[in-house]
Amino acid sequence: MPHTVSYKNYEHHTGTRAQAMAPSKETAQALARAETICRAHGVRLTTIRRTVLEALYSSQKPLGAYELADLLASNARRMAPITVYRALDFLIEQGLAHRLASRNAYISTLHDDGSQEATAYLICDGCGTVEPASSAAFAGALSDLLSRADFEPRAKVLEVAGHCSRCQGHGHGRH
Amino acid sequence: MPHTVSYKNYEHHTGTRAQAMAPSKETAQALARAETICRAHGVRLTTIRRTVLEALYSSQKPLGAYELADLLASNARRMAPITVYRALDFLIEQGLAHRLASRNAYISTLHDDGSQEATAYLICDGCGTVEPASSAAFAGALSDLLSRADFEPRAKVLEVAGHCSRCQGHGHGRH
DNA sequence: TATGAAAACGTAGTGATATAACCTATATAA
DNA sequence: TTATATAGGTTATATCACTACGTTTTCATA
Ligand SMILES: [Zn+2]
Ligand SMILES: [Zn+2]
Ligand SMILES: [Zn+2]
Ligand SMILES: [Zn+2]
Numbered sequence: 001m002p003h004t005v006s007y008k009n010y011e012h013h014t015g016t017r018a019q020a021m022a023p024s025k026e027t028a029q030a031l032a033r034a035e036t037i038c039r040a041h042g043v044r045l046t047t048i049r050r051t052v053l054e055a056l057y058s059s060q061k062p063l064g065a066y067e068l069a070d071l072l073a074s075n076a077r078r079m080a081p082i083t084v085y086r087a088l089d090f091l092i093e094q095g096l097a098h099r100l101a102s103r104n105a106y107i108s109t110l111h112d113d114g115s116q117e118a119t120a121y122l123i124c125d126g127c128g129t130v131e132p133a134s135s136a137a138f139a140g141a142l143s144d145l146l147s148r149a150d151f152e153p154r155a156k157v158l159e160v161a162g163h164c165s166r167c168q169g170h171g172h173g174r175h
Numbered sequence: 176m177p178h179t180v181s182y183k184n185y186e187h188h189t190g191t192r193a194q195a196m197a198p199s200k201e202t203a204q205a206l207a208r209a210e211t212i213c214r215a216h217g218v219r220l221t222t223i224r225r226t227v228l229e230a231l232y233s234s235q236k237p238l239g240a241y242e243l244a245d246l247l248a249s250n251a252r253r254m255a256p257i258t259v260y261r262a263l264d265f266l267i268e269q270g271l272a273h274r275l276a277s278r279n280a281y282i283s284t285l286h287d288d289g290s291q292e293a294t295a296y297l298i299c300d301g302c303g304t305v306e307p308a309s310s311a312a313f314a315g316a317l318s319d320l321l322s323r324a325d326f327e328p329r330a331k332v333l334e335v336a337g338h339c340s341r342c343q344g345h346g347h348g349r350h
Numbered sequence: 351t352a353t354g355a356a357a358a359c360g361t362a363g364t365g366a367t368a369t370a371a372c373c374t375a376t377a378t379a380a
Numbered sequence: 381t382t383a384t385a386t387a388g389g390t391t392a393t394a395t396c397a398c399t400a401c402g403t404t405t406t407c408a409t410a
Pocket of ligand 1 (some may be wrong): 125126127129167
């Protein structure tokens, strides 16, 4: 019973990890942690999801959904945008990835311990890097602000664009 | 010397204020303030810009650029998106409007005194209203966070989605 | 091991947001 | 007036995100 022609690629290309260089040690460790988290949550870190997550771990800067699709393309076969968005939705739900609303781009939460109520993401206009930053004082002040306004928070978008320490006094960055 | 056909509408429809109801007293005052500010800045609050600003002042909720274009349409003639975006860019530059990155929508800064270094926008999922909120403690904590990270801020995106006081204990809002 | 239900993914099309490129019109001042 | 800068018109396109629906895989249960 032959497969239909239109659907034959289901696990053909997606099974290969694009032309990925071997993941760095740090990335590999992070992926292992992600596996553990997913197993603990009773959800599946499938090939596609792991591939997208690995790309985010490997990148020094936030990636757009279409950028991810291009990065992970192999042999003139590219992930459909919806596929990337579905993977991103999953990763965000599991707390493994984060969306930057001010950039329409996505990052892993690798350097984000997730322990804080309020994490601000510092986005460098020069080199593109994003660093999470948090403090008890910041979280407390925001919490006070919200309770004083009698506002019940659901989702916080805290992003600051500017220049990181390495990119100051230049006017540009990205040497 | 007849005009060319293709360009005859330059100030024809844009001069009319759509089918706008008369602006409320509060809106009219805000518009007067905006005029003053623009004159002081040496910039021009043109008809288009004033019309867009008036729509933002009159709205209880953030408006998208295309939504603004529809609102301000008159007689089957709608502003081109680029026209709205240009007006919004101007208003934002002058501190009269604000973009909500998490919603791709725009609000006036009518209820935003602009005196604070850091203003968080509280966006209600229920009724759609947006209230700015700020405090010295919040601004200070964020400032500390940034200087500790040696990060030079350019633009801050501080938005919290959730439920305002009137919309809590419902699960919905918008009665 | 069969099989049914849920989850994941493929494919095509569309919706929603934002800007580029180029030209015309208006305002302001020399 | 005439030059220059600013503003706006028009068309097309770029960019980001999702709907709808069918197919495949997985996993628990019979
Ligand atoms: Zn930098
Ligand atoms: Zn440099
Ligand atoms: Zn509300
Ligand atoms: Zn209710």
